Amino acid sequence: MPINETLAGYSDLAFRSAFLVYLLGFGLLISHYASKRVNAVEAKELVGSGPAVGLPGRIVEAPPKPLSERLGNMGVAVIVVGIGLHLASIVLRGFATERFPLGNMYEFVTMACAAAVVLGFGVLRGQRFRSLWVFLLPPVMILMFLAATVLYADAAPVVPALRSYWLPIHVTIVSIGSGVFMVAGVASVLYLLRMAQPEGAEGKGILGNLARRLPDAQTLDRLAYKTTIIGFPLFGAGVILGAIWAESAWGRFWGWDPKETMAFIAWVVYAAYLHARATSGWRDTKAAWINVAGFVAMLFNLFVINIVVSGLHSYAGLT
Template identity: 75%
Template sequence: MPIDETLAGYSNLAFKSAFVIYVLALGLLIAQYASVQTRKAEARELVTVGGGAGPGVPGKVAPPPRRARAEQFGNMAFAVLIVGIVLHVASIVLRGFATHRFPLGNMYEFVTMACAAALVVGLGFLYEQKFRAIWVFLIAPVLVLMFLAGQVLYAEAAPVVPALKSFWLPIHVTVVSVGSGIFLLSGVASLLFLYRLRQPEGQESDSPLGKIARRLPDARALDRLAYKTTIIGFPLFGAGVILGAIWAEAAWGRFWGWDPKETCSFIAWVLYAAYLHARATSGWRDTKAAWINVAGFVAMLFNLFIINIVISGLHSYAGLN
C-alpha cells in the first residue's frame, strides 16, 4: 500500500510539537526547582508570615510565598507535560497509520517509542510531590534523545525492509523499546542516588551542587525508585531478548549467533541481573549496586547507537536508512 504522506506529515508535526512542549515543561520544572525552599528556610518564612493564621481561618497557616509559587510552576509543568506525552504518542500512532505497519522499523521510530515509554512510566512513578524534582533530570535526556532522533536518525516514512516483514516485529521490538525506556528512568534514579549520597540530607553545603541536592528526594527514596523500575524493566528486556532469539531461528535458522547486537544485548541483560543480585546482597546494595545499574544503562546506549550505526552485523538494517 502507498505511504499516506498526509498522515506522515501530521506525525512529524506531532513529534516536533511534543519536543517544543517538553522544552516548555522543562523550563517550568526548572523554575519550580529553583523556587523550592529547604525546610529551614520554610520555617523562617512561616515565622515571617506572622503566626500564620489565614484571615478568618483560625489555626491554618498560610503557605510561604515561594512554596506556593513553586507549586504553581509544578502544576503548570505537569499539565503541559501531559499534553506533550499525548502528542508524542499520537506521533507514533500516526506514523503507523501512515506506513500501514507497526512503527518500529528504524532507529528513529525505536528511539521515539523508548522516550515515550520512559515518560509514560515516569507518570506512574513520579506523581508524588516529593518526586517532582526528578522530572528535570528525566526530561533532559529525553530531549537529547529526541533531538538525535529527529535530526540524526530520522528516516522518511516508508515500508520496512523485507527482513523486518514479520509478525515478530511488533512483539520483539515493542518489548525491547519499552524495557529500554524504563531503564532510562532507572538509570537516572541511580545517578541521582549516587549524587545524593555525596550530599547527605541535613549536611548539604551551600555550594550550587549542595543546593541542587537538597531539592532532591532522600537517597533511600531514589535507590528504591531505581530498584522498582529495574524490577519491571528487567523481565521485559529479558523477554525481548528471548523473543528476538525465536525470531532469529525463524529468519536465520539459529537461535543465537553472537551477532554484535545479540552479544551487547546479552551483556546489558547480565549487568541488570547483576544489579538486582547486588541490590539484595549485603555490602553491595548501596553504591556498588548503583554503579552496576549505571553500567547497564551505558551498555544499552552503546547497543543502541554504536552497535546499530558503527558496527556491521545481521542487525545493520535497523540503523539509519
C-alpha cells in the same frame, strides 16, 4: 505499499510539537526546582502569621499556594500535553506507513522515549518526586533531538527482513524496556549524587545545591530498584523473543551477532545489579554504579553497535 504523506507530515509535526512542549514543561519544572526551598520557608511564614482558626463567624482564608507548587503543577500539566502529542506521533506514523512504527532507529528511539515519560508520569507522582522530572526530561529531549536529526528516516515500508509478526512483539518489548531502564538509570545517578553529599553539606557548591532539593537517598534507591524490577523481565523477554525470531528468520536461535550479544551483556549487567541490590555490602553505591553501567551498555548498544558495527541487525540502523 503506498505511504500516506499527509499523515506522515502530521506525525512529524506532532513529534516536533511534543519536543517543544517537553521543553516548555522542563522550563517550568526548572523554575519549580529552583524556587522550591525558598517558597517552603515563605509558606511556613504565611501559615504562622495567619489569623486564628475557629473564631465564630469569621471566615479564615487559606494561604495561597507557594509559587514553587504552582510552577510544578503547570509543568506536570504541560508534560501531559507533551505525552499526548508524543503518542500521537507514533500512532500517526503507523497509520501513514500501514505497519507497526518500529522499523528503524528513529521510530525505536521515539517509542523508548515515550515509554520513559509515560512511566515517569506513573511513578513520579506527588510533590516529593516532582523535582526528578528536571533530570528525566534532559536525556529524553536529547534522544528526541538526535532522533529528529541524525537518526531521522522518512516514512517508508520496512525492509523485507522486518516484515514479520515478530516485529511488533519483539521490538516493542525491547523499546519499552529501554525506556524503563532510562528512568532507573536517572534514579541511580541521583542516588549517587545524594550519597556524595555528607550530612549537613547540602547547599554547599553546585552539587550540594542540586542535592538538597532531591528526595532522600533511600527513596531514590527504591525508585531505581522498583523501575529496574519492571524493566528487567521486559527486556529479558525481548531478548528471548528476538532469539525465537532469529531461529525463524535465520535458522538459529543465537549467533553472537554484535547487537544481540550486547543486548545479552546489558541484561546480565542488570541481573548483576538486582543481585547486588539484594546482597549485604553491595546494596548501596556499588549496586547503583552497576545500574548506571547497565544503562551505559544500553546506550552503547543503541548507538555504537547500530551505527558503527556491521552485523545482521545493520538494517535497523539509519535506514
